Amino acid sequence: MSTTEPLGPDEKLCPFCSQVIKAAAVKCPFCQSDLPVSEEPVVPTRPPARSAHDIRETAGTPEPEPVTVNESVTQPVGYAPPARPSRWRDPVVAGLVVLCLALAGGAVALYLTAPPDSLHTSSDGQVTLTSYQQGALRDAATDAAAVFSYSYKTLAADEAAARAVITPDFAHVYARVMTDAGPKATSSKLTLVATVRASSLVSLTKDRAVVLLFVDALTTSAGSPTQHVDQNRVVMTMTRKDDRWIVSKIDRF
Amino acid sequence: MLVVIASLLAALLLVVLGFRVFAPGTLPSARAGAWRAEHSADAVTTAAREATMAFLDVDYRDMAPRVQRMLALSTGPFRSQYSGSAANLTAAAVKGKAISAGIVRVIGIDRIGPTSAVVHVAADGSVSNVAIQQAEQAGKAAQNQRAYRLRLTFTRVGSSWLLSELQFVS
Known part of the structure; x- marks a missing residue:
């Protein structure tokens, strides 16, 4: 289900989460993404490309349509396909990932390089030294x-x-x-x-x-x-x- | 979530470290070499049992499959020698009406390397032939039981251990 409302003059769509936000916003209050600063206000129009999930009517004359907000599919024009907000840019998250990798690597290395006992004993007690x-x-x-x-x-x-x-x-x-x-x-x-x-x-x-x-x-x-x-x-x-x-x-x- | 994963990994690392320090040689990876050595010993022992049984298996009434069996289990000098003398062996068995069967009593491993192994086999044999039958009919003592002391050398060919030398330790 989607909702369709016209955008107000001081509103725009967040390029990352497509929520309606203030036109002057520099940070999306919904997804916390930093918004690009543009000299001119973004004029959202209908996106040229449509996905199979686009529910808008496509037949008929190409009359201007009111700008709509479709939470699920509508994308703003004028931006490159937005990169998804990256959690990895968060230094804490990145640090934790590096730590996990280091710990996993260390555990594997310690396991694989475990030396035999002094007699090279097999699991059933046979000495192979x-x-x-x-x-x-x-x-x-x-x-x-x-x-x-x-x-x-x-x-x-x-x-x-x-x-x-x-x-x-x-x-x-x-x-x-x-x-x-x-x-x-x-x-x-x-x-x-x-x-x-x-x-x-x-x-x-x-x-x-x-x-x-x-x-x-x-x-x-x-x-x-x-x-x-x-x-x-x-x-x-x-x-x-x-x-x-x-x-x-x-x-x- | 990442904090939980990091904590679990840290605990895992400590466990592995603990095994290495306080119980050396108990981790499966530390036993890999011993496992391979023991696996080779088992394979060589199995090959020695099969080869000994095949070598002592003689029946003058049906020698061909026995000769083929022996050839299939051997390689190198033994195979060449056995192959070269197979016709004479068969003729002698037929002429003497020889029947023999062996059982393996004990197998010991002298040494095992990556491509060769030496084992000793104590085997018993039960033998029947014309000479023994004639001695028994004449009321003479006839020894139809044999106690073998064998030294077998095996060579690794692919994934198999094949008999390459056979000596009687006498």
């Missing part, structure tokens, strides 16, 4: 050699070396094994030398490593020319103690 992985594999090979190797000549020292790299719980398992193996080694003068042929990681978290080892166990008996090699496959579970890995479980298959 290469040096940590290599440390686990290195200790696994050393521990396996210590646990699987012993000689009838140095049995006590070999058992002590093995106990130094296993957990207290696994020490009970080891003790049961050596209860049989120790006397047998002594009586048969056996020497077992374990060589780790390959080691690889099955799983690695900060405090627990599971390692697959291919271990050759060479058994010799003093005075016997024969040797026997067992080609073992071992899954060794290790836990962290004093910055090194020690054995908590061994599955040989």
Whole structure:
């Protein structure tokens, strides 16, 4: 709906919001826009262009029509299409926009450049730091050699070396094994030398490593020319103690 | 409205900053590298399982699809060698009436790089052939179970990890 009234002699249309305002106004009381200062009073006439929404009659003779105010469509002649009043010219608004952009950019930058934790841990706890992985594999090979190797000549020292790299719980398992193996080694003068042929990681978290080892166990008996090699496959579970890995479980298959 | 947005963004920035300072490595973006590494490990492990099963899968009655399967999973030196010996392998399997099936017990990762990976596989095999059957019929002990220790090298080709070397660790 629109209203149509003739403009008074001291009235004009605001070029920004099309409201009727005083001809001498330099600032629109409706939209607060600063109005251009002109030497001559603005003479509003019917605009040459019409939009599809223009409801005025177009047929008939081109008689002068009274100047009308159509709030929705009538535009003053004599002005370029008015730029919409820009909120961005307000220094406060512009400042806030810049601040928002800076904050958003800062948050995104901080997020995207977030460094990994010291162990490069994945979301399910797997450590992907290469040096940590290599440390686990290195200790696994050393521990396996210590646990699987012993000689009838140095049995006590070999058992002590093995106990130094296993957990207290696994020490009970080891003790049961050596209860049989120790006397047998002594009586048969056996020497077992374990060589780790390959080691690889099955799983690695900060405090627990599971390692697959291919271990050759060479058994010799003093005075016997024969040797026997067992080609073992071992899954060794290790836990962290004093910055090194020690054995908590061994599955040989 | 802009003040509200600025306040929310400031709060968001502080939250991100807090995570970085007090809980390093917990932001998803900080785990991106670890995620990629683990994703590669999973892909290599899957490839190792498939390749091992295919390698140990022998049936003299229907060798062609098994050979094709193995070729499809391999590249480089292994593929060349396997392709060159496929005819002999098939002939030997037919002659010996060989049937073999494998199961993967454990797979461990030695190392993974952007384009190559080395894994170790502990696998068991069940084997049947003329020699074993004859030994069993003669009442002799015949070992038809195998315990394999394999070292597999994989090469990344496109989005796939393909077997490029296979060694028995013996």
